[in-house]
Amino acid sequence: MGGRLMDWARILAYITGTVGQELLLRNEYLAAENRILRGQLKGRLRFSDAERLILINVARLSTQNSFATQSGPKRTHGAARH
Numbered sequence: 001m002g003g004r005l006m007d008w009a010r011i012l013a014y015i016t017g018t019v020g021q022e023l024l025l026r027n028e029y030l031a032a033e034n035r036i037l038r039g040q041l042k043g044r045l046r047f048s049d050a051e052r053l054i055l056i057n058v059a060r061l062s063t064q065n066s067f068a069t070q071s072g073p074k075r076t077h078g079a080a081r082h
Contacts, residue, residue, distance in 0.1 A: 038045075047055070
């Protein structure tokens, strides 16, 4: 039974690593594309209120997900420290 558990642990580690690598590569591509497109712009890019809300919501989800994956006790901004 211990061998089967180890097999599952290895499979899970492999899949997690593969997905993580894919996300890193996708992120690098988007960052490079962003730099290229910014270089092609003349002047300042202006966002509508609706576009700003989209960016705010995506950033908020991204921040929540990164905090959720970190270990340690969860705290809210208004929580008192004892």
